[in-house]
Amino acid sequence: MENTKYSKEVLKHFKNPKNMGSLKNPDGVGKLGNPACGDVMKVEIKITKDIIKDIKFQTMGCAAAIATSSMITEIVKGKTIKEALKITNKDVAEKLGGLPPIKMHCSNLAADTLHKAIEDYLSKKNKKD
Amino acid sequence: MKTIYLDYAATCPVDKKVYEKMKPYFTEHFANESSMHTLGNKVKEDVEEARENILKKVNAKEHKLIFTSGGTESNNLAIKGIAYSYKEKGKHIITTKIEHDSVLNTVKFLEKEGYEIDYLNVDKEGFINLEELLKKIRKDTVLVSIMHGNNEIGTLQDIKKIGKICKEKGVFFHTDACQSFCKTEIDLSKENIDLLTINAHKIYGPKGVGGLIIKNKIKLNPLLHGGGHEYNLRSGTLNVPGIIGFSESIKVISKKDIENMTRVRDYIITNVLKEIKTANLLGPKEKRLCNNVSFLFDFIEGESVLLHLDLKNIQVSTGSACSSHTLETNHVVRAIGVLPKNSNGMVRITIGKETNLKDAETLIKELIPVIKKLTEMSPVR
Numbered sequence: 352m353e354n355t356k357y358s359k360e361v362l363k364h365f366k367n368p369k370n371m372g373s374l375k376n377p378d379g380v381g382k383l384g385n386p387a388c389g390d391v392m393k394v395e396i397k398i399t400k401d402i403i404k405d406i407k408f409q410t411m412g413c414a415a416a417i418a419t420s421s422m423i424t425e426i427v428k429g430k431t432i433k434e435a436l437k438i439t440n441k442d443v444a445e446k447l448g449g450l451p452p453i454k455m456h457c458s459n460l461a462a463d464t465l466h467k468a469i470e471d472y473l474s475k476k477n478k479k480d
Numbered sequence: 481m482k483t484i485y486l487d488y489a490a491t492c493p494v495d496k497k498v499y500e501k502m503k504p505y506f507t508e509h510f511a512n513e514s515s516m517h518t519l520g521n522k523v524k525e526d527v528e529e530a531r532e533n534i535l536k537k538v539n540a541k542e543h544k545l546i547f548t549s550g551g552t553e554s555n556n557l558a559i560k561g562i563a564y565s566y567k568e569k570g571k572h573i574i575t576t577k578i579e580h581d582s583v584l585n586t587v588k589f590l591e592k593e594g595y596e597i598d599y600l601n602v603d604k605e606g607f608i609n610l611e612e613l614l615k616k617i618r619k620d621t622v623l624v625s626i627m628h629g630n631n632e633i634g635t636l637q638d639i640k641k642i643g644k645i646c647k648e649k650g651v652f653f654h655t656d657a658c659q660s661f662c663k664t665e666i667d668l669s670k671e672n673i674d675l676l677t678i679n680a681h682k683i684y685g686p687k688g689v690g691g692l693i694i695k696n697k698i699k700l701n702p703l704l705h706g707g708g709h710e711y712n713l714r715s716g717t718l719n720v721p722g723i724i725g726f727s728e729s730i731k732v733i734s735k736k737d738i739e740n741m742t743r744v745r746d747y748i749i750t751n752v753l754k755e756i757k758t759a760n761l762l763g764p765k766e767k768r769l770c771n772n773v774s775f776l777f778d779f780i781e782g783e784s785v786l787l788h789l790d791l792k793n794i795q796v797s798t799g800s801a802c803s804s805h806t807l808e809t810n811h812v813v814r815a816i817g818v819l820p821k822n823s824n825g826m827v828r829i830t831i832g833k834e835t836n837l838k839d840a841e842t843l844i845k846e847l848i849p850v851i852k853k854l855t856e857m858s859p860v861r
């Protein structure tokens with residue numbers, strides 16, 4: 352049988368997710384559904400001088416989805432947009448001490464939604480410029 | 481912290497009395513019941529007594545019981561056994577969309593071999609439509625397989641009426657009663673059931689033993705060929721301790737236990753619906769397994785509820801898409817017509833004879849903040 356158990360790190364983030372909630376007047380918003388299972392994630396970001404100053408997420412999903420959401424917000428807070436765009440789903444999963452094989456698709460949601468929020472910020476910014 | 485196990489539909493602990501009764505059959509009465517010597521004869525007698533006890537429990541007079549390795553094997557034997565044995569008559573089988581996987585995957589296997597399968601719809605409480613059943617039965621229909629108590633949402637089908645229809649139409653009727661056996665009355669002298677699947681581990685008996693009760697007139701093709709045990713329908717040296725335990729386990733759940741489980745079930749249903757606005761009951765209020773409670777919570781996912789409750793030492797289960805084996809939306813939830821965007825929030829709570837109202841209170845007390853937290857976390861509110 353495949354291993355279906357979660358790592359300690361996943362359970363830690365699942366139990367006490369970091370940066371959960373929403374922001375007042377966010378600079379960028381991303382919302383995506385997971386086509387594999389129908390779960391949904393939303394990310395809001397505040398940007399100052401291309402640096403992610405604040406980030407919040409909301410997720411309807413399994414423990415893997417919640418933990419990857421929480422972990423990615425921790426990773427990118429204080430990072431530049433460029434750095435954040437380089438982060439892949441695999442990076443997040445690795446930081447969490449791996450995910451059960453059937454749950455790998457859940458980590459897609461986190462990075463993809465973050466990138467969408469950044470794109471949203473960039474397109475708004477371009478309009479203003 | 482006390483553990484509150486609420487997953488009795490998955491399996492039960494073995495009752496102490498059952499365990500004690502089984503023990504000598506591992507060490508002392510170990511002989512092969514097929515052996516002609518005194519030791520073998522003693523075991524044979526006890527196995528036959530066990531067989532009689534179980535047949536009596538369902539008032540079976542024109543039936544025989546074949547011991548198997550459990551519900552899965554019994555369902556396989558019933559369906560493949562009939563399909564192969566009566567293929568001259570036809571290759572059409574009727575079942576429902578809410579069967580246990582051991583039925584669904586068996587008919588799917590037969591579908592690949594050229595059999596034709598009709599899957600009956602169910603209404604939003606999980607009941608089949610008897611008219612639809614009547615319409616679907618054809619000249620070449622060899623079997624109708626409809627489960628008695630649904631393992632996910634608790635719906636109890638009207639097997640008496642289904643049996644009557646099948647009899648009138650001259651089609652064999654199989655029902656999977658793993659969840660209902662000993663929790664709801666099954667009386668084969670009143671109900672026309674040609675093949676009945678039962679097992680031991682849902683009624684405080686051991687895992688790995690079950691039975692298929694069939695009418696004497698039925699001719700099945702065996703799945704296992706060999707030494708000709710069990711009326712030549714299931715070869716292999718018998719699992720004697722399991723069979724003895726199975727026979728003892730049918731005495732475990734009393735009338736009072738059933739009343740108690742029903743009371744706890746209704747307490748949980750009423751209070752969760754009252755306290756949690758996003759809770760929806762799955763399955764009917766009446767005609768429901770006495771130990772099954774099943775909810776769908778809006779905006780959240782069942783797995784997260786399960787894990788949070790587990791951190792509080794409360795064990796429930798989920799039919800959600802995100803349960804560990806598969807990502808597909810639960811087939812029962814889909815069949816009762818729940819929208820896909822909402823179908824991952826299923827939580828199943830199944831109670832046992834030890835569960836009391838205090839456990840139910842604790843569950844609800846812990847459940848409320850978990851649902852609140854997860855709902856706040858959800859972007860789809």
Ligand SMILES: Cc1ncc(COP(=O)(O)O)c(C=O)c1O
Binds near residue numbers: 489679
């Ligand atoms: C309705 C139903 N049918 C069949 C089975 C399979 O039984 P077993 O685990 O004994 O193979 C189960 C339980 O897992 C069940 O709930």
Ligand code: FES
Binds near residue numbers: 390412413415454
């Ligand atoms: S996010 Fe849906 S299964 Fe993990």
